[in-house]
Amino acid sequence: MVSESKSGALRAWLNSRAPSWRAAALLAERAAAGTLEPEQAVHLSQQYRSLLRDLASARQNMPEVPARQALEALCVRLHALHRPPDASMAAVARGFLTEDVARAFRRIRRPLIAVLLVFAAAGLAGAWLVLRYPDLASLFLSDAMIEKVESGHLWTEGILNVVPPGVMSVGIFTNNITVTLFTFGLGLLLALGTFYMVALNGLLLGSTFAFTAERGLGLQLLKFICAHGPVELSVLWIAGAMGVYIGDAIAHPGGRGRIEALSAAASEMTPLIVFCILLLVGCGFIEGYLSPNPGTSVATRVVVGFGYWLLMALVLAGRDAFTRAGSRAASRS
Numbered sequence: 001m002v003s004e005s006k007s008g009a010l011r012a013w014l015n016s017r018a019p020s021w022r023a024a025a026l027l028a029e030r031a032a033a034g035t036l037e038p039e040q041a042v043h044l045s046q047q048y049r050s051l052l053r054d055l056a057s058a059r060q061n062m063p064e065v066p067a068r069q070a071l072e073a074l075c076v077r078l079h080a081l082h083r084p085p086d087a088s089m090a091a092v093a094r095g096f097l098t099e100d101v102a103r104a105f106r107r108i109r110r111p112l113i114a115v116l117l118v119f120a121a122a123g124l125a126g127a128w129l130v131l132r133y134p135d136l137a138s139l140f141l142s143d144a145m146i147e148k149v150e151s152g153h154l155w156t157e158g159i160l161n162v163v164p165p166g167v168m169s170v171g172i173f174t175n176n177i178t179v180t181l182f183t184f185g186l187g188l189l190l191a192l193g194t195f196y197m198v199a200l201n202g203l204l205l206g207s208t209f210a211f212t213a214e215r216g217l218g219l220q221l222l223k224f225i226c227a228h229g230p231v232e233l234s235v236l237w238i239a240g241a242m243g244v245y246i247g248d249a250i251a252h253p254g255g256r257g258r259i260e261a262l263s264a265a266a267s268e269m270t271p272l273i274v275f276c277i278l279l280l281v282g283c284g285f286i287e288g289y290l291s292p293n294p295g296t297s298v299a300t301r302v303v304v305g306f307g308y309w310l311l312m313a314l315v316l317a318g319r320d321a322f323t324r325a326g327s328r329a330a331s332r333s
């Protein structure tokens with residue numbers, strides 16, 4: 001009778017605690033995927049302590065059964081999530097490059113598609129307008145740029161003889177960072193300002209390429225931008241997607257207040273903003289030193305442009321991409 005009574009009590013205890021274990025397992029999966037909300041993280045931390053008490057009881061009263069083994073495995077997973085962080089600068093940088101940036105980027109994948117569509121549509125519209133109505137080029141290009149192209153030269157030719165590369169680099173990445181932050185910040189206008197900036201840049205690029213291509217200088221312009229352009233454009237698109245994410249958080253705050261939703265969205269995007277700024281500093285130096293240099297070969301420009309973009313893509317993909325890249329490098333060696 002005592003044995004049966006104890007067995008019944010254990011079954012009742014197991015049935016009462018199993019839903020809490022399953023809920024903790026689901027939150028642990030979300031934490032590992034980087035999609036855990038702040039309030040859920042607090043709840044998971046509280047559950048962790050409760051699960052440890054459950055595990056102690058299970059080890060004392062339950063035999064080696066699947067339920068106990070599953071609880072032990074869950075506690076091991078949560079212990080890994082709750083381990084004290086490595087506070088060294090190397091660990092902080094490693095976490096930033098392999099986790100924080102990728103987690104933020106995953107949140108803006110859908111807005112990024114909308115941004116790319118708007119940019120592409122605006123670029124095609126700008127090209128069509130300039131090809132159909134050449135006089136409209138003055139809306140997108142300065143008189144000095146138009147005059148230079150009309151004479152058969154790009155406005156970038158000989159620029160190193162006028163402005164030192166260092167000064168030009170600082171001016172370029174300062175301007176690009178300003179545009180990026182402005183594009184992101186205009187998300188406060190329910191993303192309407194962000195879409196305006198994206199469309200405007202698409203119009204400028206499309207019209208510029210159409211105008212130069214019409215006069216036989218399209219390939220020269222492509223040669224000029226191929227080293228810095230891929231990353232520079234990608235950062236613009238990412239900034240636009242972040243702005244849309246901010247605007248969506250304000251428009252659809254869920255159960256939170258709009259200020260709280262805005263603060264949470266901005267906090268989530270902070271690592272990606274910092275990463276974009278670092279990328280633009282690199283683009284500025286490439287555009288200041290390499291792109292306007294007539295002695296730089298096309299092959300060198302393509303390698304630099306593609307390599308820099310690939311580095312950006314690896315960071316955005318996260319830890320798994322770095323692991324795969326390292327494994328491939330090790331297998332080749």
